Amino acid sequence: MHKKPQRESIQFADQKQEFNKRPTKISRRSLSRSISQSSTDSYGSAASYTDSSDDETSPRDKQQKNSKGNADFCIKNIKQADFGRREIEIAEQEMPALMALRKRAQGEKPLAGAKIVGCTHITAQTAVLMETLSALGAQCRWAACNIYSTQNEVAAALAEGGFSVFAWKGESEDDFWWCIDRCVNVEGWQPNMILDDGGDLTHWIYKKYPSMFKKIKGIVEESVTGVHRLYQLSKAGKLCVPAMNVNDSVTKQKFDNLYCCRESILDGLKRTTDVMFGGKQVVVCGYGEVGKGCCAALKAMGSIVYVTEIDPICALQACFQGFSFAFISLLLYVVSVGNKNVVVREYMDRMKNGCIVCNMGHSNTEIDVASLRTPELTWERVRSQVDHVIWPDGKRIVLLAEGRLLNLSCSTVPTFVLSITATTQALALIELYNAPEARYKQDVYLLPKKMDEYVASLHLPTFDAHLTELSDEQAKYLGLNKNGPFKPNYYRSAAA
């Protein structure tokens, strides 16, 4: 069995600092945390089912066992396993690529022998990923990368299914590290692959069990923050295994940003404000990929959309797509850039009564919310995630999610989009695990173009989309392999 760390003891000097600056870190990391808040807040989310649980005993203090007698897990309530299984089954229907990988794995087991330790959001979609990794031959141990985002019933279903899961919704920060430690610090089992989302698991092993890296073949990292940390390690010459940056793979970027935001901007606004889009005057700050998605959706719904931009090339694209440039005093304000203080107090002073302000950007610094925390302004919470900020003359600004990211706070992310990400993670694990030693050094890599194309191709059958195949003659004419890759690595396909 594992060595149980003492409850109060897990505190290193540097880690305390970490906790002290935690608010910042969390906000920067939240980019990759697409599931966390949405699973808590969203309408109809299954998670709410488990909220009413009035069982106040800490999971760490409970005796837990699944129906087969296995006790190597720690979750909220194993009785919710059936409900969690149903949620997982629903998710499976929207994750065709992983299901396809499972089918192929009936013959070959590309992850046979892999011992994967993971630290991600624990949701139905993650469960589909974990069960796929298992079907491909891997053993898995898992902790949550966020103290709020665990779907307890899903964790129960995983535990019931034999996975060593250590996670529950509402962990304390001490619980958080305890769970991670339980994943790695176990007798007779040592991980050879890491799947991380935020870098905490990697960080923990670096600090506590550095010798484990001798057996580890690679790290797959999902989040902006985690990737940033890896690049810093690499620069400092301290990265001791190859790492795959899946956050920046083409499919993830294109589909997550453009197409997902095109839907979630509408969803987030409706769920919070029930606003009518038709005829609404909207400013979208920033015409990058997120901004393009927001603009396209709002225009299609009959809004009159204005943009702002700093980059003349993106600005010229906005012109050709028929967007005007912004006045300040409009009715709906959407911020879609990753920047600081894009919407400052001065602008908000000049906005019209009733203007809705929200953030679809990359961080939480775009709206200068701090400048609204002044005595002359009154805050009124009118709904969950919705505040009226009231000026002395009675003018109201409707602020959503206190300036945090609207799509993560107030809408859900379609499972199909998460499917793309999860498939990318699975393939990255397979690639790192099976690659000949010479292929990857102690550095951070992007997923090879060809695997990016493979992720896309696995999602095409859902749409009844069939690819055209190059003839030998055509392939020769174009100088391409008939099976791809079809574009150079630097290529970024246009989005329209």
Add this chain to the structure above:
Amino acid sequence: MHKKPQRESIQFADQKQEFNKRPTKISRRSLSRSISQSSTDSYGSAASYTDSSDDETSPRDKQQKNSKGNADFCIKNIKQADFGRREIEIAEQEMPALMALRKRAQGEKPLAGAKIVGCTHITAQTAVLMETLSALGAQCRWAACNIYSTQNEVAAALAEGGFSVFAWKGESEDDFWWCIDRCVNVEGWQPNMILDDGGDLTHWIYKKYPSMFKKIKGIVEESVTGVHRLYQLSKAGKLCVPAMNVNDSVTKQKFDNLYCCRESILDGLKRTTDVMFGGKQVVVCGYGEVGKGCCAALKAMGSIVYVTEIDPICALQACFQGFSFAFISLLLYVVSVGNKNVVVREYMDRMKNGCIVCNMGHSNTEIDVASLRTPELTWERVRSQVDHVIWPDGKRIVLLAEGRLLNLSCSTVPTFVLSITATTQALALIELYNAPEARYKQDVYLLPKKMDEYVASLHLPTFDAHLTELSDEQAKYLGLNKNGPFKPNYYRSAAA
């Protein structure tokens, strides 16, 4: 004071029949019940605030008094008045036309002397209407037209403001008629105008107090069912006052159906299923105005939309707009016609696994839900308003709202759209109250074109839209009055 009817006594022979066939009647009436279910079900709805009330005493058995000592009302809980007032204030911001009418009423009081008895959904939007009628000079007494749709906190705010309101969420059917009776059966006060939604109030007066019609100047009716009843009365020669059919006014029809459904189809689907629209294959049955709205929205979100139609002219329009005609086995099924058994069991037998089926139509008969209630199919409730119907081979159909109208069951209706309807009601009351006697006979009328145009014009400032005025020369050339009406009565402006 009023004569309190004895609790068990309000039962006429014909009324009993009415109750017996109630399920049918409700379903037919639900067209105009845009607020009822949405206020109960919707995410973030204020109504949920009051759900947890565990006060089981019937409002009829409570002593109630507002802060000024007035007791001529009967609601759930006067203490919720402050919360209700905030909801009303939020609604006011999206109802510019009524607010504009109030401003104009500072000089003239077009409803001075009017005694209006009303029976509608009691929501924040209705409250804005009632307070506008009051500002225009009218006295109002009000009951709910639906036993579930009352927002208790709004009723409280109205009662606190001095209105005689008789309504609460969760009335029994006996309560329902008791409340209506309390509105009309009061000493020293007799209504001279009726505002009805569904025809129950009108029916009650016909049955119990027919002599009241001597003083009544007119009826304004909002719903399909109510209008239908009025036409029947008219045909039978029994309509004894003029009635205004506001359900069929142009602005209501165009904006409610096309533009509102364009938004609510997306909203309803997201809130129930979190489905991704991009690339989804969808069949929309019926390319009338509702179908046009659904098709436009889904196409704009990247869905591949197929239609079915029975009318070749609408079908040709669908062709020119780029819609194909349907295959049966697709992934998302939207029904948008008012018809019976449009989606029959045979179709559902052939649908793909995971197909979502929902109804945006006019009645509840479009999807043959009864045919799914057979032993070989398993029903599984996966979320509120979402059932999986499972075929013996494991295929699942996702049925929303048990086949009832999606937009009323699972999404909200924007206040701005309700504003158009409420303004039409207010203008119809003003018109009937002030019209010279000769203008309207004992018949059912549509709102005059010019007033329809006026309703529209009152909503234009919200969009910063300014009309062009005809010059004298142009007006003469076109043979029009410079102030309208600009189109003949029969004209129905195209929707694009």
Add this chain to the structure above:
Amino acid sequence: MHKKPQRESIQFADQKQEFNKRPTKISRRSLSRSISQSSTDSYGSAASYTDSSDDETSPRDKQQKNSKGNADFCIKNIKQADFGRREIEIAEQEMPALMALRKRAQGEKPLAGAKIVGCTHITAQTAVLMETLSALGAQCRWAACNIYSTQNEVAAALAEGGFSVFAWKGESEDDFWWCIDRCVNVEGWQPNMILDDGGDLTHWIYKKYPSMFKKIKGIVEESVTGVHRLYQLSKAGKLCVPAMNVNDSVTKQKFDNLYCCRESILDGLKRTTDVMFGGKQVVVCGYGEVGKGCCAALKAMGSIVYVTEIDPICALQACFQGFSFAFISLLLYVVSVGNKNVVVREYMDRMKNGCIVCNMGHSNTEIDVASLRTPELTWERVRSQVDHVIWPDGKRIVLLAEGRLLNLSCSTVPTFVLSITATTQALALIELYNAPEARYKQDVYLLPKKMDEYVASLHLPTFDAHLTELSDEQAKYLGLNKNGPFKPNYYRSAAA
């Protein structure tokens, strides 16, 4: 043979007046003259082929005979028959409904015995109509309704095929009436049906051969002017046969105006100015059906579109579709209303340098071109149909088609749209010819709804669009006949 009227003699007192006011009359009639100018001006038009003909002899002075020896026609040049036949064959491919009618006519000949005299544009599309009428059993004699619009090679093909055609491009006004007279004034043949476009043929028979109406079963009239004349005759009690107004049939109005203008606005602007649409700021004056088509197309191409409106309901629709209301000083001005002096000199004084001004409206009075014919402004013809009007400070306004209708002057009308009109004409002829006497009185009628639906249904196979059929149960539920009509006569289906 016919009595040849003497060349100089065809001048009645009232007719002279007619000629004097001709410019006005032509402009009002031009609505229905969709083919005339386009066939002369358009790129790639076959008509240009025959322009270079330097044969200056008047057709009236030539001996003409087709290959079978028939000489009962008068056209430009019988040798062009082969070329004309090819043009007709091309048109046939886009006129599926007429071809379908021909097929059905193999059994029944609904126009057997019909003697139709026609006066319309003589183009390839008209030829398909005439040959269809012939296939349905009718005899036809035909003249041109416009002195410029005849495609000489098509007239040649018709003459070669045995039709008595009297028309050529570039008739004098005397020729015009002579040709009409040759159609009707012929020994041993008397028309029993009239197909008119503009009312000149009808007028001529009224004036010269009123007794012919004894045998005439009806008039089918295509143009606004002609319809207007018929209604005046009807009002004055002088209409002595039934007349069918096909100009106002639903299919024609919807498809001609909305969908056709959606394409021709782009086409007309490109052919004249090669302007880039992306990012162009455009004002569209009037948001009726033509305006809706123009706005939709320009918005889709990335233009920023502003509108003006006088009717608040149309204005509110524009709001919900996301259009702003206009500033004056923009770059592209499209006029889409039927009105007078919509764009006045004052506006043009304030437009930006380079602004393009064009007219998509119903008449030629929308742009006050007369106000630009002043000494301080310089006109420069830069291309066919394109003038620069230059202000003293060097500012240039680009005026298209001298303010006449852009789509008729500078773009072509797709044959498929003309197919709808031609089918409507054919069905109107069949209906009037076969209707029991009691059905139509001496009045002006619209095409019955059911036939409108039939016209639409004949065009659906082109799009592979198949209608859904009502079940008996559904038809009963809806109170409809399974074969239509599906909508009441007053219904105008929304356009979106």
Add this chain to the structure above:
Amino acid sequence: MHKKPQRESIQFADQKQEFNKRPTKISRRSLSRSISQSSTDSYGSAASYTDSSDDETSPRDKQQKNSKGNADFCIKNIKQADFGRREIEIAEQEMPALMALRKRAQGEKPLAGAKIVGCTHITAQTAVLMETLSALGAQCRWAACNIYSTQNEVAAALAEGGFSVFAWKGESEDDFWWCIDRCVNVEGWQPNMILDDGGDLTHWIYKKYPSMFKKIKGIVEESVTGVHRLYQLSKAGKLCVPAMNVNDSVTKQKFDNLYCCRESILDGLKRTTDVMFGGKQVVVCGYGEVGKGCCAALKAMGSIVYVTEIDPICALQACFQGFSFAFISLLLYVVSVGNKNVVVREYMDRMKNGCIVCNMGHSNTEIDVASLRTPELTWERVRSQVDHVIWPDGKRIVLLAEGRLLNLSCSTVPTFVLSITATTQALALIELYNAPEARYKQDVYLLPKKMDEYVASLHLPTFDAHLTELSDEQAKYLGLNKNGPFKPNYYRSAAA
């Protein structure tokens, strides 16, 4: 004066080879020849004005002098100068960036001392570029890069304005090289900059006057072929000056391909076939940037668009945008890829009667036209650029431009798009001319990101688009210079 090469003498061994393979070369070069064919073929093109010239004397045999007595040029007819000047003035209105450069040049002359020899299409747009270069301080001598594309009247206006232009429409190939030689081989003047389009000028200097490169500071090359040649020279170590590849600059690629094709697909189809887009079933082969533009435009016009793709990522994008994957037997076929035999005979055998086939791709090999040149198929030329290919059973395929590029053959390219390219050329010349010696080596370079952004920014005022400026704080936060570049060099902004 220049040494006049003898007329028959200009034939080097390797050059003959060049001529022998010319057909291939021309087709590969045609990518950059956006003006050539369009200026010849397009409706309303000014070029047609000069076609009728029956003066058969070769310009080389004429005495030519402009009004100031200058004779250092060789063109068709100096008398057309006024007409040409008007064309140039029209072009100036759509080329705001060059006009802005001229204004700035009133102070500084960044090209003072530059002696530019150019070889490009000679059109109104080029004239605006040349006169801008002149205003910036440069001396220019110019030849045509294509024997057909010269607008004679523009050449006349340039000659009248003092430019040494050697070009006319309809040069022989001998004339072609003679003109180039006249540009460079002149006493007392030696070029120090080259602006080339296709590489012929560069090639000529390499062959004949290699020593000239000692004084040459750089080459700016516009075309795919020319760039390809330069890269080959560079690889072979033979490139002796820096060269700027402007063909691949971001602004050119994005705006030329996506936005320009979005408009020209519609324009080209209308001008050739007058086809109605609404409801037309279309296959677009290839969903790259050109394909995206075509798909977006056709969908917006109501066509039903299907795609084919070989690359799964582009295919998945097509799915999310709502495009289905293709059947073969549709009505309109658009080819948008650069590949060989995309549309083969087998497909065309299966297409429906009346199917239109055209090529929007990168080369002329996409449609296997050769396979249609067989005895059993009949070709019928029905219009300029339009052939009917007729199968034995009567089926017709409508082939446009004999499979060559539709947008170059049958539509015009908006001046505004050419403005972007011309501005890029001007800036590349300025950059190479002024760069410190160390900056550029003997290699091929892309325009620096910052200058790309500058090109875009110079075109924004046309749209009234104003950029937002970064605050110092924001710039620091993002790690950017406030004046750009705003994106890394590898960044390719999404297109939507």
